[in-house]
Amino acid sequence: MARIVVLGGDGFCGWPTALKLSAEGHQVAIIDNLSRRRIDAELGVESLTPIADMPGRIAAWKRVSGRTLSFANIDIAHDYDGLRAYLADFAPQTVVHFAEQRAAPYSMRDAAHKRYTVDNNINGTHNLLAALVELDLDAHLVHLGTMGVYGYDGDGLELPEGYLDVSVAGPNGTRYPRSILYPTQPGSVYHLTKSLDQLLFQFYARNDGLRITDLHQGIVWGTQTEETRLDPALINRFDYDGDYGTVLNRFLMQAVVGHPLTVHGTGGQTRAFINIQDTVRCVSLAVANPPARGERVHILNQVAETHRVSDLAELVAETTGAEVAFVDNPRKEAAENTLRVSNQTFRSLGLEPILLRDALLAETLEIADRYKDRYDVRAIPATALWTRNTRPGTLKSRKDAA
Numbered sequence: 472m473a474r475i476v477v478l479g480g481d482g483f484c485g486w487p488t489a490l491k492l493s494a495e496g497h498q499v500a501i502i503d504n505l506s507r508r509r510i511d512a513e514l515g516v517e518s519l520t521p522i523a524d525m526p527g528r529i530a531a532w533k534r535v536s537g538r539t540l541s542f543a544n545i546d547i548a549h550d551y552d553g554l555r556a557y558l559a560d561f562a563p564q565t566v567v568h569f570a571e572q573r574a575a576p577y578s579m580r581d582a583a584h585k586r587y588t589v590d591n592n593i594n595g596t597h598n599l600l601a602a603l604v605e606l607d608l609d610a611h612l613v614h615l616g617t618m619g620v621y622g623y624d625g626d627g628l629e630l631p632e633g634y635l636d637v638s639v640a641g642p643n644g645t646r647y648p649r650s651i652l653y654p655t656q657p658g659s660v661y662h663l664t665k666s667l668d669q670l671l672f673q674f675y676a677r678n679d680g681l682r683i684t685d686l687h688q689g690i691v692w693g694t695q696t697e698e699t700r701l702d703p704a705l706i707n708r709f710d711y712d713g714d715y716g717t718v719l720n721r722f723l724m725q726a727v728v729g730h731p732l733t734v735h736g737t738g739g740q741t742r743a744f745i746n747i748q749d750t751v752r753c754v755s756l757a758v759a760n761p762p763a764r765g766e767r768v769h770i771l772n773q774v775a776e777t778h779r780v781s782d783l784a785e786l787v788a789e790t791t792g793a794e795v796a797f798v799d800n801p802r803k804e805a806a807e808n809t810l811r812v813s814n815q816t817f818r819s820l821g822l823e824p825i826l827l828r829d830a831l832l833a834e835t836l837e838i839a840d841r842y843k844d845r846y847d848v849r850a851i852p853a854t855a856l857w858t859r860n861t862r863p864g865t866l867k868s869r870k871d872a873a
Contacts, residue, residue: 622656
């Protein structure tokens with residue numbers, strides 16, 4: 472078993488991943504500066520599920536599993552010496568990197584939030600890479616990226632896993648084959664930072680031989696995993712607000728409290744989705760299958776299926792009896808798009824992903840119903856605007872939106 476550091480291990484994806492890896496027998500340490508909790512305070516909204524403090528979470532895991540998680544409060548973007556010292560002492564064999572501000576709407580609220588997202592995400596990633604090289608640690612870096620680096624203006628092509636094989640014509644007509652990063656089309660400052668991460672990874676893998684896996688993940692739905700179900704103090708986050716709530720979780724929460732399902736724009740946006748339980752399975756598979764030193768960066772598409780947002784709303788409405796309301800779209804994006812994605816690598820490693828047709832919406836609905844007294848209607852509208860000429864939140868009827 473390996474020594475693994477999970478950066479951002481207090482977060483929505485990081486916490487259940489840390490538990491999964493610990494349950495598998497790895498020695499797991501969490502580094503987190505608890506910024507996500509401070510952002511809750513800033514936005515005036517809390518996770519629908521009550522989140523224990525980190526000592527309480529760690530104690531609960533020890534109680535139910537007999538295994539120990541260690542924790543260090545380090546801001547990896549601004550405390551390079553602290554990060555370096557911790558890595559030197561712990562000497563991890565794997566580093567799982569979730570320590571980035573993850574919400575596109577939050578990154579687009581205003582200039583200050585754009586600057587914070589770039590400063591936090593790019594500095595944190597680069598500090599980590601520089602520390603691994605300075606310490607000469609042969610650790611496998613597993614990074615949680617996003618499908619959003621590809622953009623959503625596809626014309627029916629299947630998105631490959633990170634790279635595009637092309638042929639370039641030379642001056643004498645000779646064709647030169649090349650494998651290049653798939654051209655990025657980030658749709659927010661958050662997605663832009665993930666695109667920039669890719670370039671950092673390419674450089675450090677080529678120049679310093681770092682072993683890196685970059686997971687381009689779809690939108691996550693669900694909240695619980697096998698491990699987080701073991702004790703109330705282990706429960707995972709459930710965000711439903713306009714900044715951090717992922718679309719399907721928002722719909723399920725709105726259905727439980729009797730609020731119309733808020734579909735932005737026409738709902739014709741097609742997106743990739745994955746259940747939180749498959750997120751942790753995929754990270755575990757990536758940890759177990761590292762690239763060799765000197766190999767190019769492994770880029771894997773961490774997705775299960777694709778759906779139009781309007782179709783998701785209809786599915787939830789049919790399941791729960793909720794109404795669907797179309798609202799002005801605060802984002803600058805295509806009103807309609809197609810999306811086909813290759814997830815060949817994870818399939819070949821044995822992943823059989825959870826699909827919406829597997830009827831696991833019920834568990835998320837049950838969680839939402841159990842904690843609905845914590846819901847705050849003021850948190851629902853999306854208030855971050857991509858451009859000055861957009862406006863959030865105006866309800867429309869189905870007819871008006873057609």
